[in-house]
Amino acid sequence: MPKFSRTQKFTKANITKVPQDKAIVYKIKNREGENLYTGIAGRVRSQERLVEHKDMKKEKIPEGTRFQYAQVKTKVRAHQIEKSIIKKEQPEHNEQHK
DSSP: OOOOOOOEEOOHHHHTTSOOSSEEEEEEEOTTOOEEEEEEEOTTOHHHHHHHHHHOTTTOOTTOOEEEEEEESOHHHHHHHHHHHHHHHOOTTSOTTO
């Protein structure tokens, strides 16, 4: 399991600090630290994907106020980690048994 960043406020300013040189696995959390959604983004798309969860009605996680991420070498590895986290933590906004 990769090391996740510290939990930070889910703001556009913090999203712009997310590196884009590798794929990421990310968690969107509520104020209490509960994982609401786990997702992945490919290289170069990490910031864009997080902004989609912040702004787009279809993608928005309304109670998501914090997030954290981990960089991984490949998108294939990101999918494996995402699947493992979803199975273990069962985030409310993920389809279970993905």
